Amino acid sequence: MNVRSLWYTDTRRVETRSIDLPAPGPRQALIRVDACGVCTWDLFIFSGGFRKQKPFPFYFGHEGIGRVESVGPGVTRVKPGDRVALRETPDIGSIGGGHMADYALQDESVLIPLPEDDVPAEHWMIEPVACCVNAVNLARIQPGMRVALVGSGFMGSILLQLLAISPVAEIAVFDMRKESLDYARSLPGHAAHLIEVHDLNDPKAVPTSLDGSFDLVFEAAAVEPAFRLANRLVRAGGTLAIFSWHHHDITFGFGDWHVRGITVLNTSPGANPHFADCFYQSIPLISSGRVDLSPLVTHVAAPEEAQPLFEKGLAKNDGYVKGVIRFR
Numbered sequence: 001m002n003v004r005s006l007w008y009t010d011t012r013r014v015e016t017r018s019i020d021l022p023a024p025g026p027r028q029a030l031i032r033v034d035a036c037g038v039c040t041w042d043l044f045i046f047s048g049g050f051r052k053q054k055p056f057p058f059y060f061g062h063e064g065i066g067r068v069e070s071v072g073p074g075v076t077r078v079k080p081g082d083r084v085a086l087r088e089t090p091d092i093g094s095i096g097g098g099h100m101a102d103y104a105l106q107d108e109s110v111l112i113p114l115p116e117d118d119v120p121a122e123h124w125m126i127e128p129v130a131c132c133v134n135a136v137n138l139a140r141i142q143p144g145m146r147v148a149l150v151g152s153g154f155m156g157s158i159l160l161q162l163l164a165i166s167p168v169a170e171i172a173v174f175d176m177r178k179e180s181l182d183y184a185r186s187l188p189g190h191a192a193h194l195i196e197v198h199d200l201n202d203p204k205a206v207p208t209s210l211d212g213s214f215d216l217v218f219e220a221a222a223v224e225p226a227f228r229l230a231n232r233l234v235r236a237g238g239t240l241a242i243f244s245w246h247h248h249d250i251t252f253g254f255g256d257w258h259v260r261g262i263t264v265l266n267t268s269p270g271a272n273p274h275f276a277d278c279f280y281q282s283i284p285l286i287s288s289g290r291v292d293l294s295p296l297v298t299h300v301a302a303p304e305e306a307q308p309l310f311e312k313g314l315a316k317n318d319g320y321v322k323g324v325i326r327f328r
Helices: 040-046 126-139 154-164 178-186 189-194 224-233 255-260 276-287 303-315
Strands: 002-010 013-020 028-038 064-071 083-085 103-107 146-150 170-175 195-199 214-219 234-242 263-266 299-301 323-326
Touching: 002 303, 013 303, 028 303, 040 303, 064 103, 126 154, 126 214, 126 234, 126 276, 146 154, 146 224, 154 170, 154 178, 170 178, 170 224, 178 195, 214 224, 224 234, 234 255, 299 303, 303 323
Parallel strands: 146 170, 146 214, 170 195, 214 234, 234 263, 299 323
Antiparallel strands: 002 013, 028 064, 028 103, 028 323, 064 083
16 A cells, blocks of 8 residues: 655655555554654654664654554454554654554554544644653652642643642642743633742742742753753652653762652653553543643644644744644
8 A cells, every 4th residue: 555654854854755555464453544743752853863863764653643444364452443542663664653644554452442522633642641641640649749840841731731630739830931831821720729830031930939849840841951940949858750851961960869868750651661551541531621632732734734843843933832743
């Protein structure tokens, strides 16, 4: 089968190409992709940051949502027509493994069945929600905690939604972008009175009175100043949860954590051998609207229009928070 796919062809360059997909093999399903989210990892690849690990050109995508088109021998968990989320393939660039294409091939064991509802595919980006659910699970949030969130972009805003429905006493949000701060201020219902917002563009945004005052601090900005601010905010005996993926080395005196008795968590999906469970936890959160991606998905484009979307994502301009490539 000849299908359209979106390829990384050089630094800051994406284009559509055709690939040939085989028919699904034993226990495989062919998925007709409706949409695939543009992750920070995709933007890192687009920037050229991954070229030593995987030379251009190749295609990828790991936030696919679609429907089962056909199945191979022995498939029992899904059937043609079922709505599913795809899982990330460990073999980046493999034909059939990437979700940035009209169709993808996956083993039935890793497909996540989704309910039939009116939520469009671009708002069913369940993989990033599962990552945030994983972080909240690993952080072991207790009633009455004071929690700080440093970095409230797309992933941070999902974390914020989860924190807002948890039994914490207070949430403080720290970010530099107006879009993120406005969203934090807009959270509806009972969560609104919990949230205190700090604009990091203001030199006085973080008073020293906040130093060492939070039981739990999530660092979700992936830049060194945010890491240092998060460390500054956590109280003695508290927990620092490293959520973001840092692509650059940081020089840091780890003795500070020892002296203050800080628990440091790596909340990467790789830290949880049962990460797949987080997808199933995420389904009722999205279907009930308790996690709502609609205000966070700001840019949706067809594959042929991907180049400007990726450029906006990398520059974080034009109000970009989250991009999605829609194949149908």
